Amino acid sequence: MELHNTQSLFIYNSISKKKEKFNPINKGAVGMYVCGPTVYSNVHMGNCRTFLSFDLVFRYLKHLDYKVRYVRNITDAGHLENDGESGQDPIAKKARQENIEPMEVVQKYTVDFHQTMSRFNALPPSIEPTATGHIIEQIQIIENIIKEGYGYKVNGSVYFDVNTFNKDHQYGKLSGRKLEDMITNTRELAAQSEKKNPQDFALWKKASPEHIMRWPSPWSDGFPGWHLECTAMSTKYLGQQFDIHGGGMDLKFPHHECEIAQAEAVNKKSPVNYWMHANMLxxxxxxxxxxxxxxxxxxxxxxxxxxxxxxxxxxxxxxxxxxxxxxxxxxxxxxxxxxxxxxxxxxxxxxxxxxxxxxxxxxxxxxxxxxxxxxxxxxxxxxxxxxxxxxxxxxxxxxxxxxxxxxxxxxxxxxxxxxxxxxxxxxxxxxxxxxxEASGTNDTLCGAVELLIELRDQARANKDFATSDKIRNDLQEVGIQLKDGKDGTSFSLN
RNA sequence: GGCAUCAUGGCCGAGCGGCUAGGCAGAGGUCUGCAAAACCUUCCACAGCGGUUCGAAUCCGCUUGAUGCCUCCA
Known part of the structure; x- marks a missing residue:
């Protein structure tokens, strides 16, 4: 008998803001997608918290005897700091700074990320796809979005038409925003934009001449929009509808909101049953x-x-x-x-x-x-x-x-x-x-400390407390704590 | 400015209407040659003001304060 048949798991669903009984689409199996890091610098503890939160989710689902397919992407295509014309791509920026290939940047920090996760004893995901490995899939989705009438082309770039989408769908339902409010409160942006509306987001961006990471597409030599990769990879490996989508709280808007819009535009159905957001460190x-x-x-x-x-x-x-x-x-x-x-x-x-x-x-x-x-x-x-x-x-x-x-x-x-x-x-x-974990504790050290403990015991038996205390105190100073218990003395490293 | 979230004892942090977690620190004790370590016991709360209720940390309203998102972000 699998454990998940006797234990009932409840998950807080960000989209309903309620704890809901977890029922996977396919009995006994779970599909879970988590947004991974953009690999242009070392992951910090805040990043780690999110991934460790979902490691716990992954481990517990497995413990409940679910067959879990856990997909966590690596964002290795740099995305612009904004959708305007003046944004910088952090990976390209780093590559220029260090005078190396963008893919060297990506490799370096992907390795760092894996090593870090492994030190935290986090399990690797079942599939760890990269954005640059799924350019073709992303292009296909853009074509479909255009075909469905939710995307438009401008100067070799393609944007998602949020306004049109919102007419027959609900843009903002995850983060509790209303498009009308967002329009009213649009910031005054000095830079002119190709976009019809500030709320629209890039699906494909034409690369400027100095932009290094670029791929051919029907529209231009360029690169995909940030939100698209997750839609492409989650759909490819988990299907048009899957159980759990996770990520950091800061991705809720706009990233996850846009993922929903893209998936609904193409597949005509809501992609995710349970949205989970890990909070900030x-x-x-x-x-x-x-x-x-x-x-x-x-x-x-x-x-x-x-x-x-x-x-x-x-x-x-x-x-x-x-x-x-x-x-x-x-x-x-x-x-x-x-x-x-x-x-x-x-x-x-x-x-x-x-x-x-x-x-x-x-x-x-x-x-x-x-x-x-x-x-x-x-x-x-x-x-x-x-x-x-x-x-x-x-x-x-x-x-x-x-x-x-x-x-x-x-x-x-x-x-x-x-x-x-x-x-x-x-x-x-x-x-x-x-x-x-602190396995500097090798046999040699153990042997030496055991000997000192023995000498100290003899000194104590002879009431030579000057010697016994010296051994205890000096060991303490080098970081070895002696612990006198009922049945003998043990030690620990500080 | 808009949209959210949060405010718990000395500190961290659970709690989702009655049985008032847990960890750390503090206090007392056991052990010890003395200590340390370890263990046991134990004190200390619910931002403020109203309201709903037999009963509120928990629900509602207002006030104050903090944070997140609205641009890349876990």
Whole structure:
């Protein structure tokens, strides 16, 4: 029996603004598309948060025994900073700055993105298509949009006619905007435009002579509009209608709105059943962004080389920190919060490791089955990871009292507890054990520290506390913490 | 300016009308040669003002403050 038959998952649908029971189009299978990064610079922690939010979604769907096809694109064609005539393409800009090919820029930052995701222990998507690999598909969609009467050509460029579309469709339904309001509130743009209306968006842009990335098309040598690639690739790999479309909150408008318009214009039906938007990670109370420089990079976090944090943090701790907030909430990145999460994370992992040393009894003082279901309830409620983590800490408390002999548990319950902890900590949350993560802990070091612990024990037995304290304090200074417990001394690296 | 969202204890963060999460910090305790670590116990909330209700952090209105989108953005 597949788990999704016994667990009912509810997802907050951005378009209805309600939590809805999740029913996939094809029983037992899920199609999910998530907007990936534009690869013209290193991904920052804010970008990572979104991808880790959807990694959690992907993992939980898989855990529920769904067959998931997870498509996440790489935007490797630069798009203009605006639809006007004066925009810059960030990839081309970077290429010029570094005096390399645009595709070298793309390659460099795609590799960086993959390495970063892998350090966070995020699963790779099932398909990771690139925009430049789907130019033909995009051209076909443009032809169809024109044929349907929703696109128009100007000087070798093609634009989507939002006004015409809005006559028989509803432009703005995802982001809750009305076209009339948008027209009323149009900003005064100095630059003249080829567009009939400021709300129209580019499907194809004719390349200016100095523009490097260009492809032939029926209209001009040029490049596709930003919104088009996602429509092309999601349709190609998931069909005209699929289950889940995700992305960062900042893509809701105009990007996702335009995707809906394009797909509806061509396919005559709404492309997505469940829209999911991950909220922003802020720094100093403001959204992290590449352009403003208000951001922190994963490498700066892992190395501790940054101005915001007092020390380095592992990828697992950072991920745990982010999962302590729900994906739809704004989360502020701060030193204090990270430190707090790190302690909690270690506590959780310690307890998990201690499960193996628990002795069992004839009866259990806690109801493991209902606790297990409460873990599912948390995740079933729109992937509420903070509540899941709270539930895991309930188990931590139980494990610790078991260890102290204050409570009891049967063999069966202990196994169930262990399996459930394992499933949620490692499979669903995708966390890694910090001791293996910081695997500077090699045998050589262990041997040396064990020896020092032994010498210290002898000194203590002889009441030579000057020596024993020197060993303890000096080790502390180099970052090794000795921990005296009931059955001997252990150590950890800080 | 327009459209949204949010405001919870010292800090982070759940909560979606009654049973008032969780983590960190603080306090008390157990353990210890002393510590640290670990563990146990525990204090502290719902931006302000009205309203609906037997009952509101939770629903409605107003006020104040913050953020996001309206241009590339996760």
């Amino acid at each position: 802020t720094l100093n109370g403001k959204k992290m962004a590449k352009s403003t420089g208000n951001n922190i990079l994963p490498d700066e976090l892992f190395s501790g080389e940054n101005t915001v944090l007092s020390k380095a943090f592992t990828p697992g701790v950072a991920k745990f920190f982010m999962y302590q907030a729900q994906y739809r909430s704004i989360l502020d990145f701060s030193n204090e919060a990270l430190v707090a999460s790190e302690k909690g994370y270690n506590k959780l992992m310690d307890a998990y490791r201690n499960i193996s040393s628990i002795t069992t009894a004839d009866s259990s003082s806690n109801d493991i089955s209902s606790w297990k279901q409460s873990c599912y309830d948390a995740m079933n409620d729109d992937f509420n990871s903070p509540i899941l983590i709270a539930q895991l800490f309930e188990a931590v408390k139980y494990i610790n009292t078991l260890k102290e002999g204050k409570t009891s548990i049967t063999k069966e319950d202990l196994d169930l507890l262990q399996q459930t902890m394992q499933a949620f900590i490692f499979d669903v949350l995708g966390l890694t054990d910090i001791t293996t």
